[in-house]
Amino acid sequence: MAQPGTGLTPTRPRVEMGIFDTITSSIFEDPDDPNEWRPLTLGTFFSEGWREAWAGGPAGQSGLTPRHGWLGSFEGVFYRLWLVDGIYQNNLSKPFGGEGYKGDFAIFLPFSRRFELFLNVPFVTANGTDDPRRGYRSDFGDMSIAGSFLLSESKAFTQLFTLGTIVPTGQVETGGNLMTIFPRYSFWSNPGGSWVVRGGTGVNVPLNKNDQRPVQASSGGGALFGESPSQTNLNFDVAVGRYFTPHDVAFGDLVVYADCNVVVPMEDRNRSTYVGVGPGTRFQIVGDWYFLHYWEFPLTGDKPFDYQMSTAVVKAF
Numbered sequence: 001m002a003q004p005g006t007g008l009t010p011t012r013p014r015v016e017m018g019i020f021d022t023i024t025s026s027i028f029e030d031p032d033d034p035n036e037w038r039p040l041t042l043g044t045f046f047s048e049g050w051r052e053a054w055a056g057g058p059a060g061q062s063g064l065t066p067r068h069g070w071l072g073s074f075e076g077v078f079y080r081l082w083l084v085d086g087i088y089q090n091n092l093s094k095p096f097g098g099e100g101y102k103g104d105f106a107i108f109l110p111f112s113r114r115f116e117l118f119l120n121v122p123f124v125t126a127n128g129t130d131d132p133r134r135g136y137r138s139d140f141g142d143m144s145i146a147g148s149f150l151l152s153e154s155k156a157f158t159q160l161f162t163l164g165t166i167v168p169t170g171q172v173e174t175g176g177n178l179m180t181i182f183p184r185y186s187f188w189s190n191p192g193g194s195w196v197v198r199g200g201t202g203v204n205v206p207l208n209k210n211d212q213r214p215v216q217a218s219s220g221g222g223a224l225f226g227e228s229p230s231q232t233n234l235n236f237d238v239a240v241g242r243y244f245t246p247h248d249v250a251f252g253d254l255v256v257y258a259d260c261n262v263v264v265p266m267e268d269r270n271r272s273t274y275v276g277v278g279p280g281t282r283f284q285i286v287g288d289w290y291f292l293h294y295w296e297f298p299l300t301g302d303k304p305f306d307y308q309m310s311t312a313v314v315k316a317f
Helices: 019-028
Strands: 081-090 100-110 115-128 136-139 143-153 157-167 180-192 195-206 233-243 255-265 274-286 289-300 307-316
Touching (some): 019 100
Antiparallel strands (some): 100 115, 115 143, 143 157
C-alpha cells in the first residue's frame, strides 16, 4: 500500500533493506527520483527509516526552496555532498593583530533516511602568533566528526539532532589542540512561497580545557560546526532567506539570506555574549556544482576579528 505524503499524491511504498544495502544505496544511488521520498514523523523515529535508503527531500511546499546548505548557518537537513571551504578573518583579536586564514574539506554521507555522518578536515589554519619573532604560522587544524539523526521530515519542515566531536589534531599556537563535544538541535522550514527559515541551538563542551592556554573567542556555529572553544558555550543560530531563480537557468537556485549567530559563555563571567550577523548567498555554477559565500560581522561580545568572509565550492552527488 502506498504511503500518503503531505501533498495529494501518494509516495512509493516503504522499502526496507539490510544495513549494508541501505548504506550503499544511500551513498551511491540516484537521489533525484521524487517517488523515493516520503514523510517521516517523530513518533516513528525508532521504527521507520533506519533500513531505508536516503532520499533528498522535496524543494519545499511549492517546489521553490531546495533543501540546501548555507554557509554560516546550522545544517537543518541531510546532504550528500562534499565541499572545499576557505575562510578569511580580518584583524584578529591578538596582541599583534594580523589576519586569519583557514581551508577545510568536508563531506556529508547519509547512511539511511535517519542517520548521516559528517567529517571536516581543516587542512590549513594560519594566523599571527603572540610571538613577534614568529610572525605567521600555518598548521593542520582540529578535525571534526559528527553523526546526525533525522527526527522528522515533511515537505515544509525538517528537524535533526546532531552529536559530534572536535578532535585535537591541531596546534595551540593556531587555536587548536582542543577536544570538544557538541550536541545540538537544528531545523529547516519553508513557511511559504520562496522563503526559508532555519536555525537551531546547541552547546560546545571542551574536554581538555585545563590545558595551559589562553581563552579563545569563538565566532558561533559557522558552516562547519564553528571553532573549538576553550570554555563551554551555548550556541544559537537563525537564518532567513529567499530563493529567486529555478534550478535550470543561469545562476540557478539563487538564494540570498541573512544569518545571526549567538554564543553565550557558560563559565567565564568576564566574557560577554557574542552576536555576529551577516549576509550570504548560494547559486548553481553548472550541473551539481554550487558556489557559496558568507560574511559575518561581530556586533557584541569578545570580537575575535573585525569581520570574517567564507567562500566554498560544493559538489552534490
